[in-house]
Amino acid sequence: MATERMSFDDLPPAVLAGVETQAGEIIKAETVSQGFNSEIAARVFTANGSCFVKGLRADHKRVWTQRREAEVNPYLRGIAPALLWQVEEAGWVLLGFEALNGHHADYSPESADLPKVADLLCRLGEVACPDIELRHAEQRLAAYAAKPSDLEHFAGNSLIHTDLNNENVMVDSAAYLVDWAWASRGAAWLDAAHWAVWLMAAGKHDPQSAEEWAARIPAWQAAKLEAVTAFALATANLWEEIAGDSPDPWTATVLDASRRWAAHWKAA
Structure with missing residues (x-):
């Protein structure tokens, strides 16, 4: 809320x-x-x-x-x-x-911002996870996973942002991530997966297009099919809870994207 x-x-x-x-x-x-x-x-x-x-x-x-x-x-x-x-x-x-002087990232399919965001996530993947208290991705998704064994896919020791909403990405000559309130420790590929959902929600990509951009992030290449499927299902369940019975238009858009991505991976 x-x-x-x-x-x-x-x-x-x-x-x-x-x-x-x-x-x-x-x-x-x-x-x-x-x-x-x-x-x-x-x-x-x-x-x-x-x-x-x-x-x-x-x-x-x-x-x-x-x-x-x-x-x-x-x-x-x-x-x-x-x-x-x-x-x-x-x-x-x-x-x-x-203070940054750029603009919030445009996630639309032809946007010139997308390569800069991909580069940003590549650079984030090179940052060592600091030895500070952080929430763990598998704990945050525990209530939404389809089955308990899915949670092992989300565990890892990488620093992840977890909220790739385009309003959290500022773009000028390069892209920067703001609002690290939900920074977590988890599998390295998770931010690329979060980005794919937001590309579908904020940028109106189809699943294939979103995943082509996610594939530019090296960590994504290490994600197993069953791991991404587990994440897609958990994310859809998360947004079902956030949306409730009467979601506002913004939430309904993200819910629809998460449902479509989950359906895509269930069919993969």
């Missing part, structure tokens, strides 16, 4: 003062509409430049995602915008990131 967004300017004065201590005098802030996990998401312009700020109340049930992003960020140079500062003040936890 999406977290309700509030204006950066409505933060308590002590929090704003903490930001100014880190980033410089605040000139203006522009709320960002994309994203679901943060109460605060804004591009903040200060006397020293601009940065992207996201935050949650310290007692929010998902505040751990803020700390997860802060912990993983040092390992993501060239993959994600750099974390510039953190503020914990007056009941709020805020992170200030390097």
Whole structure:
């Protein structure tokens, strides 16, 4: 469920003062509409430049995602915008990131962004999984797998992002992954599989086209047919739960993509 967004300017004065201590005098802030996990998401312009700020109340049930992003960020140079500062003040936890000037990735079949996203996932595959607390892919999918033995396919020791929604990919001269709230440890091929589902949902690819792009990621080549089938079925079950009985149009689109991909792999 999406977290309700509030204006950066409505933060308590002590929090704003903490930001100014880190980033410089605040000139203006522009709320960002994309994203679901943060109460605060804004591009903040200060006397020293601009940065992207996201935050949650310290007692929010998902505040751990803020700390997860802060912990993983040092390992993501060239993959994600750099974390510039953190503020914990007056009941709020805020992170200030390097501001990117690109656009959200276009996943449509003829998009010039697709090779850059493929290159991004190749580069992520070269990043060693850091020795920090991370959720495990097999644990996250345990409630959705068709059978318990499927979970072994998802286990691994690679750093994976797991949310390849095109709004989490910023593209300029290169592509960058943002929003690492759900960073996990798992099989190396899983992000390519997540990308395939999002190519179908956000880019309107058919299964064959989506998999041709996934195949550009070296780790995908190591995925066994039964492993990808298990993932496709689990992902469809996950989106069935998220959608419920009356999904909004956005969720319904992703649910449809996950169902079509699962059907494709069941028939493979």
